[in-house]
Amino acid sequence: MQGALVHAEALVTSEGTLYPLLARLRKERLVITTWRESDAGPPRRYYRLTEAGREALGGFSLEWAHFRTAVDDILNDGGRT
Amino acid sequence: MTTATAHPLVHEYLKELSSATRGLPAHRRRELMQEIEEHLREALPPDAGEAAVRTELDRLGDPQDIVAAEHDRPGHDAGVAPTATDWLTVVLLLLGGVVVPVLGWITGVVLLWRSTAWTMREKLIGTLAPPGGYMASYVFYVAFAFQSGETCGTDSAPGRPDVTHCTGGRSTTQSVLLLVLLGILAVLPLLTATYLVRQAKRA
Numbered sequence: 001m002q003g004a005l006v007h008a009e010a011l012v013t014s015e016g017t018l019y020p021l022l023a024r025l026r027k028e029r030l031v032i033t034t035w036r037e038s039d040a041g042p043p044r045r046y047y048r049l050t051e052a053g054r055e056a057l058g059g060f061s062l063e064w065a066h067f068r069t070a071v072d073d074i075l076n077d078g079g080r081t
Numbered sequence: 082m083t084t085a086t087a088h089p090l091v092h093e094y095l096k097e098l099s100s101a102t103r104g105l106p107a108h109r110r111r112e113l114m115q116e117i118e119e120h121l122r123e124a125l126p127p128d129a130g131e132a133a134v135r136t137e138l139d140r141l142g143d144p145q146d147i148v149a150a151e152h153d154r155p156g157h158d159a160g161v162a163p164t165a166t167d168w169l170t171v172v173l174l175l176l177g178g179v180v181v182p183v184l185g186w187i188t189g190v191v192l193l194w195r196s197t198a199w200t201m202r203e204k205l206i207g208t209l210a211p212p213g214g215y216m217a218s219y220v221f222y223v224a225f226a227f228q229s230g231e232t233c234g235t236d237s238a239p240g241r242p243d244v245t246h247c248t249g250g251r252s253t254t255q256s257v258l259l260l261v262l263l264g265i266l267a268v269l270p271l272l273t274a275t276y277l278v279r280q281a282k283r284a
Contacts (some may be wrong), residue, residue, distance in 0.1 A: 014142015019116045020150035023109070041122060 178216025
């Protein structure tokens with residue numbers, strides 16, 4: 001988790017806020033969790049995308065692509081006035 | 082075993098978090114505290130120095146921000162309890178017409194449609210199921226239940242006892258239907274009121 005978080009630092013104001021967000025994803029059944037024993041300490045929770053989660057991600061990726069293109073266009077057009 | 086969470090700064094942080102989460106449902110509060118504690122346990126070695134602890138706590142972020150993220154959920158219970166005005170609206174719809182005929186109910190309807198707590202569909206149900214709330218039940222009851230539909234005439238002749246003839250009245254089917262309708266009207270306003278209270282939500 002810590003590794004991926006480094007990349008997400010620009011988006012996440014604090015790592016702690018990830019937990020409420022993950023809880024929301026769980027509640028909306030976009031992810032499911034399993035507990036696995038760990039050798040050092042209490043069992044750990046592992047998150048996995050559900051089918052619905054995969055669809056949601058796919059949908060978001062598409063929207064993001066549109067959004068990114070639109071913003072890029074505007075920004076690029078800003079070069080010439 | 083792991084003593085990172087025994088570090089005074091961590092202890093302080095967790096205390097702050099515990100206090101900040103007081104408004105959350107008990108199970109979620111417990112869960113979040115466990116998740117954060119687990120996170121710190123993973124991130125900090127038992128012999129972590131103060132600098133490392135401070136860095137990690139900074140990365141976790143302000144407890145208030147974490148709790149704010151909890152509430153930042155569509156439909157989260159704590160944020161969508163009906164307000165006093167919502168309750169007033171529902172009571173007026175239900176009983177307003179009984180206390181102040183017609184006007185009481187109309188006030189409820191106006192409040193309902195001006196409110197931002199319900200969708201169009203919910204507002205329609207609140208208005209039409211049934212129109213008038215318990216006022217409608219009352220009117221219906223008085224208008225129909227007490228009138229048996231019978232007409233009776235009395236023959237009086239001197240020297241003979243009076244004879245009363247009654248014609249008309251309701252058939253068994255009609256009586257049953259009437260009872261069913263009365264039953265529905267007795268229960269429907271309450272059901273609608275409960276529905277509205279449950280559905281009260283704000284953006």
